[in-house]
Amino acid sequence: MIPSYDPTNTEAGLKLLENLTTNADTIQQHVLHQILSQNYGTEYLKSFLDKESDKNQESFKNKVPVVDYEDMKPFIQRIADGDSSHILSSQPIIELLTSSGTSGGKPKLMPSTAEELDRKTFFYNMLVPVMNKFVNGLDEGKGMYLLFVKPEIKTLSGLKARPVLTSYYKSQQFKNRPFNKYNVITSPNETILCEDSKQSMYCQLLCGLVQRSHVLRLGAIFASAFLRAVKFLENHYTQLCADIRTGTVASWITDSSCRESVLSILNGPNSDLADEVEALCSAKSWEGILRRIWPKTKYIEVIVTGSMAQYIPTLDFYSGGLPLVSVMYASSECFFGININPLCKPSDVSYTLLPNMAYFEFLPVDEKSHEKIHSGSYNLKDDQGRIVDLVNVETGRYYELVITTFAGLYRYRVGDILKVTGFHNKAPQFSFVERRNVVLSIDTDKTSEEDLMKAVAQAKPSSFLLTEYTSYADTSSIPGHYVLFWELRPRHKDDPPKLDEKVMEDCCSEVEDCLDYVYRRCRNKDKSIGPLEIRVVSFGTFDSLMDFSISQGSSVNQYKTPRCVKSGGALQILDSRVIGRFFSKREPQWEPLGLDS
Template sequence: MTCCSATTNSYLKHTFYPCLPKFPKMVPTYDPNDDEAGLKLLEDLTTNAHHIQQQVLEEILKKNAQTEYLRGFLNGRSDKEIFKEKVPVVNYEDIKAYIERIANGEPSNIISSQPIIELLTSSGTSGGLPKMMPSTAEELDRKTFFYNLLVPVMNKYVDELDKGKGMYLLFIKPEISTPSGLMARPVLTSYYKSSNFRNRPFNRYNVYTSPDETILCPDSKQSMYCQLLCGLVQRHEVLRVGAVFASAFLRAIKFLEDNWEELCSNIRKGCLSDWITDPGCRTSVSSILGKPYPELSELIECECRGKSWEGIIRKLWPKTKYIEVIVTGSMAQYIPTLEFYSGGLPLVSTMYASSECYFGINFKPLSKPSDVSYTILPNMAYFEFIPVEKDHEQVVHNVQCNGNSDQNCTSKGNEEENLETVDLVDVKLGHYYELVVTTFTGLYRYRVGDILMVTGFYNKAPQFRFVHRRNVVLSIDTDKTNEEDLLNAVKNAYTPLKPLGFLLTEYTSFADTSSIPGHYVLFWELKMKDNSDLPELDRNLMEQCCSILEESLDSVYRRCRKKDNSIGPLELRVVKHGAFDALMDFCVSQGSSVNQYKTPRCIKSEEALKILDSRVVGKFFSEKTPFWEPFKIET
């Protein structure tokens, strides 16, 4: 079914208002090639945000009231009024057992009335394994609906995108089959492998230089090479470039720096390198390469041989209008590097989503990265928000030592109590909240872990700026290392030094993204138990400490290091005695309280880093990649 803008409003009236039949279709159908219809749909969604949210909750509860999970709290009732009173706000550990039961073969109706068709893996937990989120066939349709709505928004701000293609570098990641036969895989891998992606409607936003076969290639090196080759061959058709995350796009640029000569040779000769053995890649890329292009090869070689790669993206793809990558949250650390390579192209973050749910769209995609806000679409899930407050003294401390005044937000009230929440349309401008979702797939009042700030409203739907992930201190790519995991890794890594009389008196860290790929850096201050001078450090021993650190971090970090090559070797910098006292003196001089000061476990302030770097007495790197294999589900 398709509809034009004239019928869209009528359709929505029969879709979202509570006086009409129960269980309305919460994913409206419309022609994704009709920009006017898409924009009108967004207007109606945001104007009727409150009514739609009530309908979403009603549908979820009516359909799932008899599931084992909800029945335990609601006794089979589906009243919206008792939902918040009886159903608790939960973390992943609270629901993990239910999801693992499904992974091990028990029926979906433990948590969902709809069949769960796969489990989506997200970032690692403190136990080291990825979280698994339930997903249904309908959820794939919801994501497709969401992606299609990005098209009219971009076309509103950028002209003539239908005149060319997008060079989007998209990749799949490892997946496993659970004992029940369900696949467990990252959310984007799920989408790229779905018929929704393969059969996506033809429109200006879905025309890519990369054939699907190259995106779905399981060998990341072959996939990267082939996608870049296709992008270079079609360079004069490329109007936009990008990847999902800024880190992935920059990794592609680094790959291009290392392999441009071979790529140019393929273009010059009109044939693909022999080491590309994936059949899908060979067939699809060969059809695009087609014939020798000596002039094109010479042009690309001339640009790549230059003294500097500043502005290389605009040079290689001269018609490009913008770079589409996520540059909010932890990805903001890559903005300076992107700006160096971009040649002044706008950096566009179009959407806010996670493994749990897709949330919102950036209605002003050409805004500066620091000004990006996402408008929550009220039909994607039922949204609640835990009010978050900031302790004044800690904020002062983080402004100076972490370089970001928004990085220390704590939930109001006791964590052990049933937290009070605010509905989507009741959030207040300028206030901070932690996001809680109830989804169509079996998550109920689930804490996503994202801290958001309300920046405005689009009609009745609030707009949020992503502030940070709760408890995360380090992130380079899709890894999210929290303070507890970092502490445990440090404890393990210090073990070889104990018998030798060393004391680890302080530590901190930062994510070094000055090179590609970025890597973790830890500062350790060591002293001797007998107060003697610190001896010359044995390189092999310290490299062992680096390796133990990496082995102690979660499976997502280890996968990024070993399988994806998206994180470089961990670095350990040992500082001389008194370095952390100097750091504290600096923070106090900038306004922190001596009484409430504690060493930050992640530092972002350049001034603070200079203090520690000036006192470094030894630098050591992990010389081997950590062990990693696809996670296994315990039966």
């Protein structure tokens, strides 16, 4: 199910895409048959499919339940602990991929096999002919793509557990990729694989500046990561230009592989280039700075769907209106689909699911169930009987994605809510709506309403009553940060209303301490989230917020205070009544977790 072809042959690639989407139903049936034939003897499947005759689509749908991570966790934990029997997959599990979601304060772990790396390589290769179809001349220059690895975890058995992109960048498939003209990037492998994120960022930007005349496209995986790079450039351009001017690398770059690879690209002093870059970066305004530094750039490739959409205005400011291209939809569990109209507006992005990547099913989400999802009270397993196949979804309807993978996830709820926007041949196209139950996200963090509620309950000051609260993700600065609006009142009428600054700063820090592993890693290790802020509002503010919501059409009987606000009008009401602002003064504790506890 992994076709072989030359990704630089645009015609062949587009023909393959047409074949996959035209025969989506047949391919999906073949995918399920292959998964069941390959993994039928595993402990998990045998507990539901107990006869040889059960290796078919009908038995699979009737007997294998739709599950979430908590259902799969005991089986995956046994693998992490060293059980090498065929629990989920007949093929050896070579690593566990850490999801950005968490379970019990630790990253979720997804099984992966050697074959999955080949499948991901195929997926990436499918992006090449699509981009070549829409943008001419991409083989005449380079891409400045900023790619990073993140910390690995050792399981009890010694099996590696790491983010999916770290896994791919460290794989032989990535290191030994054919350097055809299209996929040449300015960052040497050594700078990408440097585990010190600051050194990696500095070296990749330095290489991108030195090769600025060859750069045709800019990018990172997520918009948040790309904007961190822009902010890093703003803070360090003087030192970067000094290195270009002298042909050396800053002394604090201690990773020898980074130093050597960058020195080979610097290739001696270049004072003219240093003067040009420094003059551009010294401008009063950085509006359109990316166009000026890299004048041949045709587009910026970053994911700007889902929670990343909040960064679009900032990207437009720095880029001077360059097209923002979201090319793919993927997760730790599986790579799903590609955007076959990459130059569309960010608001119009739809992903065409590739039917050979996994077996896809969909749980319908109507208005009633969608409302319950937001409240956290809806169990979609109750609607298992309404599940539909890939080709049977309906345009305009909402669904939760369910996948069955070659690596051992069966009818697994990914947690993504998608809307069907149309079809390309027989393959449906989806826009990403939201992550189920997530209310706050800045980078790869995903904080649910329940997580936020527990953290607030733990951190609220004992000298006041917390009468109401809400939140929002503030991305007006880089890095973005969580903002909590608290309405406080004294416990007794005679208590002084004055807010103690140290107490409130401690509240900020305690909220952060209570948030999950991924948030704390982003704050402490990655520096991709700024200090959490609490804004205390005057008494009666949330009554005004309710009045505003009702004036916009909400029902008095059904109104509930939103735990995250996104409307400009609501934020204006809250901000106009702020009587105190406080920030966390310390980073939350974080260290790479061993999964042997």
